[in-house]
Amino acid sequence: MAADIFITYARKDGERVLPWVQQLQAAGVSTWMDIGGLDGALRWGQEIVAAVEGCQLLLLMVSPASITSDHVLREVSLAVDARKPIFPLLLEPVATDRQES
Numbered sequence: 882m883a884a885d886i887f888i889t890y891a892r893k894d895g896e897r898v899l900p901w902v903q904q905l906q907a908a909g910v911s912t913w914m915d916i917g918g919l920d921g922a923l924r925w926g927q928e929i930v931a932a933v934e935g936c937q938l939l940l941l942m943v944s945p946a947s948i949t950s951d952h953v954l955r956e957v958s959l960a961v962d963a964r965k966p967i968f969p970l971l972l973e974p975v976a977t978d979r980q981e982s
Contacts, residue, residue, distance in 0.1 A: 883931075883932070883936060884911040884912050884932065884935070885936065885938065886910060886912045886913070886936060886937065886938050886939070887912075887913050887936040887956070887960070887965075888913065888914040888940050888942065889947070889956040889957060889960075890942035890944075890953065891947040891949075891950045891953060894942060894944050894947060897972050898942050898972075901970065902914060913936060929955075930959060933959040933965065934963050936960075937965070938967070939960040939967045941953070941957060941968065944973050945973070947972075
C-alpha cells in the first residue's frame with residue numbers, strides 16, 4: 882500500500898526531519914522515507930519511483946543541504962512529472978543565487 886506522504890530530505894538533516902515524520906505518523910498519516918522504506922532486495926531507484934508515484938503528496942524538507950542534493954532534486958522531479966503536489970517545509974532559511982530583476 883502506498884504512503885500518503887513521500888518525505889524528501891538531505892541525509893544530513895535526518896535528525897531534524899524525524900520529529901516531523903513522527904508527528905505525522907502519530908496523527909495517522911502514512912509516510913514514506915528512505916530510512917526503513919527501502920527493501921534491500923529491490924532496486925533503490927525502482928522503489929523511489931514507485932513510492933513517489935503512489936503518494937498523495939511530496940513533503941520537501943528545505944535546507945541548504947537539501948537544495949543542493951542530487952537525490953532530492955531527482956525525487957522532486959519525479960513528483961513534478963507525476964503531477965504530485967509538493968509541500969515545502971522550511972527547516973532553515975536558504976540563500977539563493979537568483980537575482981531579482
